[in-house]
């Protein structure tokens with residue numbers, strides 16, 4: 744695909760772990776990436792002014808992600824930022840998981856925003872698992888996931904932000920398909936199934952869903968985006 748003229752990109756949530764991966768991959772391409780954090784919110788339109796595009800990451804378990812996304816889209820429109828890439832999740836319309844549904848509703852807002860949009864639907868990050876020791880897992884170690892490496896996410900985000908042909912596209916992203924037990928075996932550590940700690944009702948709902956269904960995602964779209972085998 745040909746490059747398009749994108750010199751400056753606002754990365755909302757750019758100081759978090761997802762944002763840093765996107766920011767780093769953009770910087771590698773010589774794009775001026777501008778991380779936007781909580782302190783920028785009082786004047787969001789001012790903070791994104793002068794950017795050609797925005798990558799929008801909502802905070803983890805935001806209590807009202809559609810409101811966060813709606814405010815962001817309004818600020819982008821007010822500032823004349825014509826292009827948006829929204830960081831969603833794999834299987835957003837899963838009614839048993841409220842935070843996924845928040846992303847499904849937000850996807851609809853993005854598609855109807857009037858901006859040039861692309862949506863990425865990442866699988867669970869490989870980096871969520873600490874395999875330097877036995878991981879404690881509150882869901883089945885034998886559930887199948889499409890896991891995503893954050894470095895791949897950054898590269899895919901940079902591709903859709905800076906190359907043409909991605910406007911109006913929704914892409915599921917995974918680096919590899921595996922169970923946690925398979926990853927733990929490779930790392931040479933046992934996996935421990937533990938009870939749900941009950942820290943957040945939405946996480947409990949997610950663990951129950953993972954138990955029954957995992958979160959499968961295919962790998963071919965990411966390979967195509969990154970020009971891999």
Ligand SMILES: NC(=O)c1ccc[n+]([C@@H]2O[C@H](COP(=O)([O-])OP(=O)(O)OC[C@H]3O[C@@H](n4cnc5c(N)ncnc54)[C@H](OP(=O)(O)O)[C@@H]3O)[C@@H](O)[C@H]2O)c1
Nearest residue numbers: 756757758759760761780781801802803832865866867868
């Ligand atoms: N973990 C996964 O496997 C996975 C998979 C798919 C999708 N996701 C999605 O990825 C997203 C971000 O994850 P993450 O782990 O990168 O998050 P994170 O490290 O917690 O970063 C969140 C960022 O959001 C900003 N923020 C926090 N509260 C805010 C608020 N009230 N208003 C505006 N900005 C606020 C923070 O800004 P400051 O720097 O100012 O504090 C921070 O930079 C979530 O939407 C999650 O659902 C995660």
